[in-house]
Amino acid sequence: MAVKGLGKPDQVYDGSKIRVGIIHARWNSVIIDALVKGAIERMASLGVNEKNIIVETVPGSYELPWGTKRFVDRQAKLGEPLDVVIPIGVLIKGSTMHFEYISDSTTHALMNLQEKVDMPVIFGLLTCMTEEQALARAGIDASHSMHNHGEDWGAAAVEMAVKFGK
Numbered sequence: 393m394a395v396k397g398l399g400k401p402d403q404v405y406d407g408s409k410i411r412v413g414i415i416h417a418r419w420n421s422v423i424i425d426a427l428v429k430g431a432i433e434r435m436a437s438l439g440v441n442e443k444n445i446i447v448e449t450v451p452g453s454y455e456l457p458w459g460t461k462r463f464v465d466r467q468a469k470l471g472e473p474l475d476v477v478i479p480i481g482v483l484i485k486g487s488t489m490h491f492e493y494i495s496d497s498t499t500h501a502l503m504n505l506q507e508k509v510d511m512p513v514i515f516g517l518l519t520c521m522t523e524e525q526a527l528a529r530a531g532i533d534a535s536h537s538m539h540n541h542g543e544d545w546g547a548a549a550v551e552m553a554v555k556f557g558k
């Protein structure tokens with residue numbers, strides 16, 4: 393019996409009235425692209441209009457917190473305010489402590505950002521020990537051993553924006 397993983401939603405949420413921002417890093421782009429695609433496809437299946445999904449990028453995961461804050465501010469200034477934002481990054485452990493420091497600092501910064509931007513900031517950071525782990529969590533490993541985590545992030549974005557929107 394599968395124990396781990398996202399449980400069934402308490403109801404199906406209608407995303408037709410929300411605007412979502414996706415801001416993704418450009419490191420490990422093959423994995424990033426699969427995660428972004430999965431998030432967009434799941435949100436479209438929940439009624440989010442693709443013209444209401446705005447995609448922005450930053451160089452790496454470390455830039456996600458500041459980039460997200462400025463992205464949210466910019467959209468508000470344009471008169472196209474976001475209801476929820478999904479920062480997406482893929483960190484893969486190398487031979488130094490770089491991975492640990494970016495993973496930890498970026499995670500805390502994204503969590504704390506929610507109060508500052510007053511909207512849900514979905515946690516779309518993969519922190520993987522190997523490339524194989526990252527490929528599996530984007531649903532693109534050879535054995536398709538796991539589903540695409542981007543789909544979970546898309547579903548969480550719709551639920552949080554609809555359930556707790558302003």
Ligand SMILES: O=c1[nH]c(NC[C@H](O)[C@H](O)[C@H](O)CO)c([N+](=O)[O-])c(=O)[nH]1
Pocket residue numbers: 417418419420451452453454455481482483484485486490491494
């Ligand atoms: O998004 C990532 N950024 C990474 N580094 C770049 C970092 O996020 C910043 O862009 C850079 O340090 C400049 O600020 C990574 N590694 O170093 O391994 C990584 O795996 N993933």
